Amino acid sequence: MEIHALFQAALGLVPPWQVVGIDFKDPGGGEARGELVIRLDFPRGSRFACPQCSSSCPVHDASEKRWRHLDFFQHVAHLQARVPRTNCPEHGVLLVSVPWAREGSGFTMLFEAYVMLMAGEMPMRALARVVGEHDTRLWRLVMAHVQEARTRVDMSHVEQVAVDETSRAKRHQYVTLFAEPGAEQARVLFVADGASSQTFHDFAADLRFHGGDPEKIRDVCMDMSEAFQKGAAETVPQAAITFDRFHVMKLVNDAVDQVRRRERRDWPELKNTRYAWLSNPQHLSNDQRVVIDLLSSLHLKTAKAYQMRLVLQDLWSYRSAAWAEKYLTRWCAWVKRASRSTTLLEENLLEPMARVARTLRANARGILNYFRHRLTTAVMEGINSLVQAARNRARGYRNPITFKTMIYLIAGRLSFQLPSLIHSK
Numbered sequence: 001m002e003i004h005a006l007f008q009a010a011l012g013l014v015p016p017w018q019v020v021g022i023d024f025k026d027p028g029g030g031e032a033r034g035e036l037v038i039r040l041d042f043p044r045g046s047r048f049a050c051p052q053c054s055s056s057c058p059v060h061d062a063s064e065k066r067w068r069h070l071d072f073f074q075h076v077a078h079l080q081a082r083v084p085r086t087n088c089p090e091h092g093v094l095l096v097s098v099p100w101a102r103e104g105s106g107f108t109m110l111f112e113a114y115v116m117l118m119a120g121e122m123p124m125r126a127l128a129r130v131v132g133e134h135d136t137r138l139w140r141l142v143m144a145h146v147q148e149a150r151t152r153v154d155m156s157h158v159e160q161v162a163v164d165e166t167s168r169a170k171r172h173q174y175v176t177l178f179a180e181p182g183a184e185q186a187r188v189l190f191v192a193d194g195a196s197s198q199t200f201h202d203f204a205a206d207l208r209f210h211g212g213d214p215e216k217i218r219d220v221c222m223d224m225s226e227a228f229q230k231g232a233a234e235t236v237p238q239a240a241i242t243f244d245r246f247h248v249m250k251l252v253n254d255a256v257d258q259v260r261r262r263e264r265r266d267w268p269e270l271k272n273t274r275y276a277w278l279s280n281p282q283h284l285s286n287d288q289r290v291v292i293d294l295l296s297s298l299h300l301k302t303a304k305a306y307q308m309r310l311v312l313q314d315l316w317s318y319r320s321a322a323w324a325e326k327y328l329t330r331w332c333a334w335v336k337r338a339s340r341s342t343t344l345l346e347e348n349l350l351e352p353m354a355r356v357a358r359t360l361r362a363n364a365r366g367i368l369n370y371f372r373h374r375l376t377t378a379v380m381e382g383i384n385s386l387v388q389a390a391r392n393r394a395r396g397y398r399n400p401i402t403f404k405t406m407i408y409l410i411a412g413r414l415s416f417q418l419p420s421l422i423h424s425k
Contacts (some may be wrong), residue, residue, distance in 0.1 A: 007038055011100065016046035017081075024075075029396035033132070036072040040081035048096045050088040057086035060093045068133070069100045069108045079108060105141070112141055113418040120410045123394040124402075139402055146405050149414035155180075155189060155212030160373075161239075162186070163202075163222040164380040165195040166387055168403050169396055170337050174386040175404060177387075177410075178203045179380060182223075186379035187413040191404040200231030221375045223247035224363055244377040245316055251356050252309050253278050258352035259305040269295060270302060277384060280313075308335055308353055321371035328364060332357040383411045 008019040021039035056423045062082040069077040079100060085093050098106050107115075111131075118127050119142050128135035162181050165174040176199040178190040190206045192199035204214045214236050221242045222228045232241055256277050264270040273295070276288040284292065296303040312331055318324040339354035346355075358368060370376070390406055397403035408414060 016042040017021050034075040036077040051094045052091040057082040057088045060087035067108045090102035136319040146408050153210050155210040158212045160219040162377045166384045181379050191407050197227045197231035198234040204235045240368045242369040242375045255356040256305045260302045305353050332361045
């Protein structure tokens with residue numbers, strides 16, 4: 001096959017486009033990269049479709065443009081072509097869109113598909129070194145495709161939402177993720193700046209933009225953040241709020257550790273035992289089990305708090321909300337009685353447990369909603385692990401826009417209108 005026809009077939013060009021020349025610049029040296037330039041053109045007298053009405057029109061003039069293409073072996077490759085402007089009787093002179101590149105882009109669609117494929121797997125700066133482009137140009141490319149893909153997201157059937165915040169940077173800088181729990185895989189619907197009640201208003205506006213309706217949301221799963229509760233009450237008042245069971249147990253775990261810290265002043269043996277008290281008995285190592293048994297025999301308040309935590313865990317095994325409500329009520333009453341000081345002068349070491357019991361009693365309705373659909377934010381933990389892994393690989397994102405773009409890319413389940421580079425068997 002003649003070399004021009006070979007490259008024309010490889011590029012998938014259709015008439016009137018054709019390969020008219022191939023130039024290769026060899027820089028010399030064993031490790032230096034050369035440059036391949038594939039020149040494209042169209043025969044004189046060719047006609048193109050008007051970008052507005054698609055009617056066949058003659059060429060008014062043409063200007064030369066160049067696009068970065070996938071590498072040719074180890075060498076940089078470019079496509080270079082004269083891009084025509086059509087002279088339409090109705091719409092005037094307009095620039096024609098070329099079939100191998102996005103309008104306004106300096107890259108071919110195949111090159112952009114490769115960048116989008118790799119951007120979710122490696123830091124942008126590392127990818128920029130691999131492809132030999134500036135990371136700013138690649139970020140513009142990724143943002144353009146993510147924004148375009150999000151305009152086509154359909155949220156008209158969204159009825160359940162899981163909400164959680166994740167760290168963007170140090171010093172308590174967060175973004176809030178709104179995701180739709182799925183039977184197979186959850187998808188991030190929206191990423192809001194901060195972790196305030198305003199995030200719910202931003203989500204509601206974005207939901208409407210994508211064909212959804214906040215009034216159709218019947219379940220929201222989240223933690224007991226006052227800001228989240230306020231935002232949910234203002235935007236989805238009809239939704240049943242479920243407080244995530246893992247966040248509930250985290251409150252109890254924090255209270256157990258606070259008891260340990262208080263009691264450590266009189267019992268130095270409690271030092272460096274934090275993770276033992278936060279683990280379930282079946283997950284304890286042999287050394288941790290010895291420590292727990294020994295310190296429990298001393299009737300320490302920390303051991304009592306640990307027992308309270310283990311007893312509360314049985315709450316989640318109930319199948320009936322009515323029985324679960326009775327169990328939670330009895331647990332709160334028990335903790336309240338056990339946490340009382342015996343004398344006025346005695347320090348109430350179990351006060352953190354009493355405080356968390358009051359919190360659970362005040363939010364019992366949201367906790368018991370779990371037994372309706374067993375809804376949790378466990379899917380958010382998986383998403384958060386992916387997000388934080390990407391953040392760690394990139395050593396942080398100073399720009400919140402790039403951070404949100406990366407979240408949509410790796411967890412938004414977006415559909416990109418790009419050629420596929422993965423061949424299924």
